[in-house]
């Protein structure tokens with residue numbers, strides 16, 4: 035479980051997050067939705083410690099990550115897996131080496147054991163045929179899947195996804211969403227996903243937090259979101275022409 | 285103010301890169317790869333430039349000597365001293381600042397803008413240590429070697445130029461290059477190339493590590509890196525020469 039208490043973030047004179055509180059449960063897909071520029075990425079980077087929040091704290095199973103010592107942070111980070119918006123695969127390594135990297139860095143396993151684990155992870159994301167390919171040779175969807183395989187290599191307790199569907203067609207997006215949901219339930223991870231994709235909300239949103247201009251504006255689950263009477267949320271949900279038409283027929 | 289801030293940030297980054305890695309075997313592997321990429325990759329250009337510059341230096345020396353009061357073996361002597369003292373350590377370092385420097389900046393900068401550095405940090409890897417230290421170690425090992433190769437080829441270039449053009453006979457040139465040889469001058473050249481290697485890699489790595497934005501900024505940072513390291517090389521060349529030779 036991850037709790038955030040009164041997080042705010044200011045860049046010199048620009049405030050991006052205001053007094054944010056939330057709780058993310060284990061075994062659930064927690065979605066953070068909002069327009070581009072609303073502060074989703076900044077919030078996620080504060081959560082994992084790539085940015086320091088200006089005020090407030092992030093608690094991993096009760097431990098305050100923002101105030102933790104360097105050593106304690108390192109321990110918590112090894113329980114975190116993160117998939118970045120562009121995948122952030124290491125270009126100089128093949129898929130296999132990318133997934134093996136955290137294992138080589140943080141375990142004392144021998145080659146055979148690492149190879150076993152790499153095979154398990156790549157099979158889990160249905161990429162048993164791409165071992166020797168470099169990131170530049172992969173499609174967007176494959177790249178995301180390798181990134182997921184790398185993120186789960188060390189059996190993390192916490193998984194973070196920044197816009198896992200961005201740049202993918204809707205069908206591939208749904209495949210990735212389902213994969214995220216399966217992994218979350220299978221490994222009982224606390225999963226946090228940034229997205230602006232309404233398909234994901236309906237498909238996997240166990241808990242949904244709507245962020246509007248840096249404020250937490252609404253919280254609920256994927257099914258009651260369409261019945262909300264929050265004006266900004268409704269504008270965000272029914273932003274596309276297709277959905278507007280659907281909304282009008284009801 | 286801005287310079288002071290940059291310099292402080294640079295020092296902190298380089299200090300952070302000098303950490304003990306939890307996996308020395310991985311670091312060794314990276315050092316070997318960087319030696320291959322930065323060193324062996326620059327071997328060809330260093331050889332070509334050194335050979336031809338040596339040849340030109342020797343011809344110009346010979347052309348300057350018009351009075352019979354100056355013995356012709358001065359050509360060999362002068363070529364050797366110019367190459368050891370200045371050409372091989374400094375000019376080669378300036379050329380490598382362009383080649384190695386932009387390579388290091390664009391590689392690290394691309395990793396920054398595609399969030400690969402963030403990915404390392406998330407895993408709990410000290411990204412400065414993992415990315416920068418192997419490059420610094422590799423270059424301070426290999427650039428002095430390139431300098432020695434450059435010295436040998438430069439002096440050889442002078443020999444070929446003198447003998448093929450008939451400006452000077454082989455024995456006189458060889459007598460000149462062995463005359464009054466000071467080992468300390470070689471040490472001085474190696475100290476310089478060692479310092480310059482550190483300057484090139486650390487400044488370029490710093491420029492890449494703090495790129496902000498996209499591929500265009502990576503390009504700008506590469507240019508910045510080449511300019512900054514060239515100026516630093518010239519400055520340190522002056523300081524070291526003052527300290528070591530006077």
Ligand SMILES: Nc1ncnc2c1ncn2[C@@H]1O[C@H](COP(=O)(O)OP(=O)(O)O)[C@@H](O)[C@H]1O
Pocket residue numbers: 045048050068069070071072073074075076077
């Ligand atoms: N390092 C930074 N310095 C200053 N402003 C930033 C920085 N990172 C993000 N911002 C600003 O914070 C706002 C939120 O950005 P972000 O979290 O990336 O939005 P998104 O919801 O699309 O992920 C944006 O307006 C952006 O300009």
Ligand SMILES: [Mg+2]
Pocket residue numbers: 074075196197
């Ligand atoms: Mg974002």
